Amino acid sequence: MNYKLSKDKIIVTNLEDFNIEHILECGQVFTYNKNDKNDYDVYSKDQYAHVIFKDNSYIIETSNPSYFVDYFDLDTDYSQIKNKLNNNANMIEAIKFGYGIRILKQDLIEVIIGFIISANNHIDRIKNTMKKIRELGENKGNYYAFPTLEKLNQISEQQFRDMGTGYRAKYLVNVCKQLTSVNLEETFLFDDNKLRNWLLTLCGVGPKVADCILLFGYHRCTSFPVDTWIEKVYFDIFKEKKSRIKMSQDLINYFGELSGYAQQYLFFYKRSEK
DNA sequence: TTCCAGGCTATGT
DNA sequence: ACATAGCATGGA
Numbered sequence: 574m575n576y577k578l579s580k581d582k583i584i585v586t587n588l589e590d591f592n593i594e595h596i597l598e599c600g601q602v603f604t605y606n607k608n609d610k611n612d613y614d615v616y617s618k619d620q621y622a623h624v625i626f627k628d629n630s631y632i633i634e635t636s637n638p639s640y641f642v643d644y645f646d647l648d649t650d651y652s653q654i655k656n657k658l659n660n661n662a663n664m665i666e667a668i669k670f671g672y673g674i675r676i677l678k679q680d681l682i683e684v685i686i687g688f689i690i691s692a693n694n695h696i697d698r699i700k701n702t703m704k705k706i707r708e709l710g711e712n713k714g715n716y717y718a719f720p721t722l723e724k725l726n727q728i729s730e731q732q733f734r735d736m737g738t739g740y741r742a743k744y745l746v747n748v749c750k751q752l753t754s755v756n757l758e759e760t761f762l763f764d765d766n767k768l769r770n771w772l773l774t775l776c777g778v779g780p781k782v783a784d785c786i787l788l789f790g791y792h793r794c795t796s797f798p799v800d801t802w803i804e805k806v807y808f809d810i811f812k813e814k815k816s817r818i819k820m821s822q823d824l825i826n827y828f829g830e831l832s833g834y835a836q837q838y839l840f841f842y843k844r845s846e847k
Numbered sequence: 848t849t850c851c852a853g854g855c856t857a858t859g860t
Numbered sequence: 861a862c863a864t865a866g867c868a869t870g871g872a
Contacts (some may be wrong), residue, residue: 600853692854739868779855800853
């Protein structure tokens with residue numbers, strides 16, 4: 574994969590490890606919209622990009638190209654990651670299917686909110702709710718910035734409920750309050766264990782959601798979130814059932830430093846079978 | 848109608 | 861430390 578920066582766009586070519594559909598629809602992000610077959614709106618924090626497929630390359634139109642170079646993790650060599658993971662039969666199939674996956678560098682607040690809503694929920698409903706929350710943020714003309722923490726703290730439990738969050742509404746009100754009482758910059762310096770334990774103190778955050786926040790909000794690729802789909806994958810590989818926490822530990826022992834990447838390829842492939 | 852979705856909290860043993 | 865009920869919502 575190669576990319577070229579200019580003032581108002583990024584052009585991505587040699588697409589052996591960049592596919593916008595794989596990237597956005599592999600379950601890591603809820604803040605995008607598909608317009609037609611190869612045309613996506615992508616929102617992150619107060620930024621927006623329009624992604625178009627044309628002439629065997631992608632054009633990422635944005636007023637802030639360097640933000641989206643980081644967001645799409647364009648300086649990481651995913652061919653190397655895939656080569657290292659290709660020593661397992663299950664992974665070979667999964668990588669062949671989701672060859673263009675990349676792990677996004679998302680905004681922490683959005684990841685925390687999104688994955689609290691994700692508990693026992695459907696991806697399409699989560700996306701819908703996140704869109705409604707975004708519309709409470711600053712109007713940037715042709716899109717909305719995601720609400721700042723200050724604005725999020727003004728949203729009532731009933732408002733969250735009206736946006737379809739169900740019983741999770743009170744978690745969201747509480748967690749917004751919790752997040753203002755800490756210095757979020759400092760949490761990026763925590764080691765994995767300390768960070769995970771802190772995340773588990775957040776309202777509505779259990780083991781699985783904590784692992785998702787570690788992976789998608791902090792890019793800690795030694796975490797392996799286990800949900801209903803990964804449970805099925807685990808059974809395919811190990812032929813037994815156990816608690817999700819133990820499955821996660823087994824999978825981390827198996828995939829090591831590349832756990833998070835492996836998890837995304839496997840999740841995307843398994844969910845495609847439905 | 849019942850089941851399910853990127854599970855968590857609360858409440859038991 | 862582990863097991864289970866209840867939980868909001870809407871699509872299949």
